[in-house]
Amino acid sequence: MSKLHLKLYISGYSLLSRRAVTNLKQICRVEFEENCDIEIIDVIKSPQLAELANITVTPTLVKESPPPIKRLVGDLSQSERVISELEPDPECPY
Numbered sequence: 001m002s003k004l005h006l007k008l009y010i011s012g013y014s015l016l017s018r019r020a021v022t023n024l025k026q027i028c029r030v031e032f033e034e035n036c037d038i039e040i041i042d043v044i045k046s047p048q049l050a051e052l053a054n055i056t057v058t059p060t061l062v063k064e065s066p067p068p069i070k071r072l073v074g075d076l077s078q079s080e081r082v083i084s085e086l087e088p089d090p091e092c093p094y
Contacts, residue, residue: 002066003037004032004036004063004066005063005064006024006028006036006038006039006061006063006064006086007038007041007061007062007064008020008021008038008040008059008062009041009050009055009059009062010041010058011044011058011059016059020059020061021040023075023076023082025038027076027079027082027083031079031083057073059073059076060072060073070086
């Protein structure tokens with residue numbers, strides 16, 4: 001399995017942000033055996049990165065690779081949905 005490259009856009013140290021970070025780390029550890037690169041981007045500290053990525057709401061998780069790129073919004077507490085979105089697409093040719 002290709003290593004997952006994930007970016008999690010959060011807004012400061014809010015409860016929703018903390019939940020999203022905790023849930024994502026748990027999912028990666030348990031389901032993907034830590035085969036994930038996670039970059040956490042605080043849009044309050046780095047608004048230009050959020051603007052470049054066209055992030056309008058937080059928390060937003062962006063799966064950059066392997067393709068296809070996907071976005072998930074929320075605290076990532078629906079782990080089954082998150083896992084299904086992060087798993088590689090067997091139909092994807094690359």
